[in-house]
Amino acid sequence: HPTLQGANLSQLDGTGIPVSAGPSLEHGTHVTSVIFGQHAGPVKGIAPRCCGVIIPVFTDGPDHSVIPCSQVDLARAITLAIDYARKRSCKGLIVNISGGQFSSSGEAHPLLADVIRDCNQQKVLIIAAAGNQGCDCLHVPGAVENVLAVGAMNQAGEPKDFSNWGERYRRQGVLAPGERIKGASPGHITSIRTGTSFATPIVSGVAALLMSLQSLNGKPISAAIVKDALLKTADGCDDDESTECQKLLAGRLKIPKATLFVLERTGIMGDNVDLSVQPSESVMNGEAPQPSTRLNRPFDIPPAVLPAECAVAPAVLPSDCGCGGGAKPNANGPQKVFAIGKLSYDFGTRSRREYFRNAVRSAPLNIGVPNVDSAEDMYRYLTHRPSVAGDYTILNGPVFGARTDVTSLIWILEIDETPVYAIAPRGPFSEDIYDILVSFLGDQLPEPDPNDSRVEGPKVGKGAERMSLAGTIAGSTRLFTGETVPVVVPDHRGMANWTTAILLNTISRMVGAGENAQAAMRIFLDRIFEQTRNLGLTPQDRALNYAVTDSLFVQGIFANEAEDKPFSGLELDTITVTKSPICRPDYDCWDISIIFFNPNNLMQSRRAVRYTIDVSDVVPIIVAGSKRSFTLR
Numbered sequence: 001h002p003t004l005q006g007a008n009l010s011q012l013d014g015t016g017i018p019v020s021a022g023p024s025l026e027h028g029t030h031v032t033s034v035i036f037g038q039h040a041g042p043v044k045g046i047a048p049r050c051c052g053v054i055i056p057v058f059t060d061g062p063d064h065s066v067i068p069c070s071q072v073d074l075a076r077a078i079t080l081a082i083d084y085a086r087k088r089s090c091k092g093l094i095v096n097i098s099g100g101q102f103s104s105s106g107e108a109h110p111l112l113a114d115v116i117r118d119c120n121q122q123k124v125l126i127i128a129a130a131g132n133q134g135c136d137c138l139h140v141p142g143a144v145e146n147v148l149a150v151g152a153m154n155q156a157g158e159p160k161d162f163s164n165w166g167e168r169y170r171r172q173g174v175l176a177p178g179e180r181i182k183g184a185s186p187g188h189i190t191s192i193r194t195g196t197s198f199a200t201p202i203v204s205g206v207a208a209l210l211m212s213l214q215s216l217n218g219k220p221i222s223a224a225i226v227k228d229a230l231l232k233t234a235d236g237c238d239d240d241e242s243t244e245c246q247k248l249l250a251g252r253l254k255i256p257k258a259t260l261f262v263l264e265r266t267g268i269m270g271d272n273v274d275l276s277v278q279p280s281e282s283v284m285n286g287e288a289p290q291p292s293t294r295l296n297r298p299f300d301i302p303p304a305v306l307p308a309e310c311a312v313a314p315a316v317l318p319s320d321c322g323c324g325g326g327a328k329p330n331a332n333g334p335q336k337v338f339a340i341g342k343l344s345y346d347f348g349t350r351s352r353r354e355y356f357r358n359a360v361r362s363a364p365l366n367i368g369v370p371n372v373d374s375a376e377d378m379y380r381y382l383t384h385r386p387s388v389a390g391d392y393t394i395l396n397g398p399v400f401g402a403r404t405d406v407t408s409l410i411w412i413l414e415i416d417e418t419p420v421y422a423i424a425p426r427g428p429f430s431e432d433i434y435d436i437l438v439s440f441l442g443d444q445l446p447e448p449d450p451n452d453s454r455v456e457g458p459k460v461g462k463g464a465e466r467m468s469l470a471g472t473i474a475g476s477t478r479l480f481t482g483e484t485v486p487v488v489v490p491d492h493r494g495m496a497n498w499t500t501a502i503l504l505n506t507i508s509r510m511v512g513a514g515e516n517a518q519a520a521m522r523i524f525l526d527r528i529f530e531q532t533r534n535l536g537l538t539p540q541d542r543a544l545n546y547a548v549t550d551s552l553f554v555q556g557i558f559a560n561e562a563e564d565k566p567f568s569g570l571e572l573d574t575i576t577v578t579k580s581p582i583c584r585p586d587y588d589c590w591d592i593s594i595i596f597f598n599p600n601n602l603m604q605s606r607r608a609v610r611y612t613i614d615v616s617d618v619v620p621i622i623v624a625g626s627k628r629s630f631t632l633r
Contacts (some may be wrong), residue, residue, distance in 0.1 A: 472492020
């Protein structure tokens with residue numbers, strides 16, 4: 001689009017979701033132009049000289065509709081955006097999310113909540129739409145703690161009827177112009193749109209200018225000061241609890257007051273203040289609509305005029321990111337993944353599910369009435385093969401006659417029972433990987449009762465609690481539930497599964513640990529696996545996830561327990577992941593520091609052990625000789 005020519009924009013494709021060509025593109029282009037529109041073009045953006053990264057998370061559905069993304073998709077996109085910015089040493093970071101999911105509680109999925117919490121710790125400001133339901137109700141992520149929510153007002157400063165409000169928004173939300181916002185549309189045209197989606201980038205653009213003001217005057221950028229400025233200078237109703245005042249959230253956006261607040265709090269008041277960066281009001285002036293053949297989409301207009309099924313979104317509706325500007329290829333190659341979760345499977349379509357339902361029921365498995373949704377029944381079906389006589393033989397292992405049945409399933413990795421990746425073996429080791437997947441499915445089954453005679457054949461199940469998945473993202477696929485997840489092409493070298501008990505016994509034998517050491521190791525393992533509940537996308541997360549799957553890593557921590565007992569009586573305190581200062585060129589090394597404390601004596605010095613993990617390959621490795629133990633104050 002001409003208004004985005006020259007804008008400093010990059011596009012990432014690590015989510016595996018293809019760039020749209022329909023309504024998702026329209027919405028994203030409009031939002032992008034409100035922030036980044038160049039002043040030589042038809043749409044003068046709020047912060048045209050700031051840099052931006054765009055990550056598609058939506059796909060186009062039938063009849064010019066948009067397929068929403070899940071909260072996990074949104075968490076993945078935010079993670080990639082922050083990692084991209086960190087690699088380029090960006091100073092002030094803002095995440096604009098022009099959309100959200102209706103939520104009665106306002107609570108986010110644990111993975112999204114963790115990502116938002118990490119953003120807050122890393123001084124990243126997330127700004128998200130309050131939603132268009134027109135009620136005292138909440139949207140995720142706008143209602144999540146530490147997120148700045150944005151409602152919509154008209155040009156007279158009155159809240160729009162469709163703009164959501166609520167007690168939580170009064171603490172963390174502002175109103176901004178959201179009526180008749182001019183923006184770019186595909187086809188080199190402009191359009192006028194209304195909704196909280198288009199108020200959000202106005203606040204994001206203003207926040208970017210306030211951060212720029214700090215930087216231009218030689219001060220460190222503070223996202224906290226900028227957020228406080230937008231909230232505390234907003235023009236609201238103070239303590240009035242009437243509904244009309246609640247609809248103002250914390251208040252109306254006041255740019256001059258917010259600017260003075262930032263200047264005072266940052267300590268840059270004086271005659272030499274650089275105020276050369278001023279917000280443009282061109283997208284907020286209510287110009288007459290340009291000729292356009294595009295219709296408003298459901299996420300642009302009040303739900304009162306929508307079909308009932310559109311009023312409450314089943315997932316996150318647009319828009320976080322579109323694809324305005326010039327797309328740039330991923331310079332680092334395919335997006336690497338090293339994630340920890342549990343294995344499951346999906347059918348993709350109703351017809352495929354019916355096929356498996358009939359196939360499983362027709363096979364004489366001697367297990368009563370088979371259930372296609374039962375992992376145990378599916379495992380037994382996949383590990384059967386017909387004999388020459390036509391009957392079925394139960395095999396003790398992942399060998400099967402109907403290879404197409406195994407490859408027709410969509411194998412998925414779940415975190416907290418949420419599908420996050422589809423697993424698609426390819427290449428010369430694909431058959432071996434399918435064998436591994438079937439074997440892992442059986443290992444995850446509960447340990448059988450040896451006295452149970454209801455099922456013929458070998459008893460399966462080891463109660464495996466976790467598996468690791470290493471690979472690269474290559475596209476996306478839609479599940480039977482309607483969710484779209486990235487497809488990971490796995491690397492068999494990074495696939496393993498285990499139970500905490502088996503891992504504990506193995507390490508105990510290695511180090512000759514007694515009962516006390518075993519108890520300490522169990523507490524350590526239980527807590528450290530809680531730290532690895534992430535999507536395994538960033539180098540830091542891949543390093544951490546790999547470290548806790550390597551028994552040698554844990555063995556090394558407790559290896560001296562039988563000698564000088566350095567960790568006797570200590571428990572896990574924190575885990576830190578930092579860029580390693582020592583690494584060969586073209587390698588990507590990270591230091592994992594595990595810090596322990598004495599719960600019975602908080603005055604005792606803390607103990608730490610550090611390893612270096614190289615994540616430059618799809619399957620990370622521990623750098624030989626990198627282990628260090630030391631004491632902290």
